[in-house]
Amino acid sequence: MAPAWNIAGYLLKAKEELKSTRPVRLQQERLAQVENSIEERRRQTLEAEIREIQTQVDAKRQLIDSLGRQMEEIQYKEILRQITDQYLVMSQFIRTKTQPPLFWTPYKHNAITRKLQINTNEEINNRIKSFNQQQ
Numbered sequence: 001m002a003p004a005w006n007i008a009g010y011l012l013k014a015k016e017e018l019k020s021t022r023p024v025r026l027q028q029e030r031l032a033q034v035e036n037s038i039e040e041r042r043r044q045t046l047e048a049e050i051r052e053i054q055t056q057v058d059a060k061r062q063l064i065d066s067l068g069r070q071m072e073e074i075q076y077k078e079i080l081r082q083i084t085d086q087y088l089v090m091s092q093f094i095r096t097k098t099q100p101p102l103f104w105t106p107y108k109h110n111a112i113t114r115k116l117q118i119n120t121n122e123e124i125n126n127r128i129k130s131f132n133q134q135q
Contacts, residue, residue: 083131084128084131084132087128088128090103090124091120091121091124091125092105093105093120094113095116095120103120
């Protein structure tokens with residue numbers, strides 16, 4: 001058995017150490033709480049920034065999609081305009097019934113060639129009207 005004075009001395013020494021280390025432990029616990037609080041705030045701030053950036057990205061994507069649709073519509077209208085202009089030029093000629101169609105004009109018109117030219121002009125005007133209706 002160990003002597004009583006040895007155990008009592010050990011207990012007194014442990015009690016003094018406990019008193020001296022208690023403030024350090026409390027400080028360490030408080031420091032850990034503060035660090036956890038700071039980390040939580042950083043995490044919340046980063047999450048808010050990520051949400052904001054995602055919102056901006058979504059808005060930009062919608063804008064890009066909208067601009068892409070507008071651009072396609074403008075290109076489509078431009079193609080129709082070019083085709084219409086080309087058909088207007090061709091309406092002055094006579095269209096053959098062959099495939100692919102040929103357009104020609106005689107040196108001098110007579111009644112038959114004038115009628116053929118008028119028919120070609122009407123066909124082309126009908127086609128132009130159908131293009132305009134598609135818009």
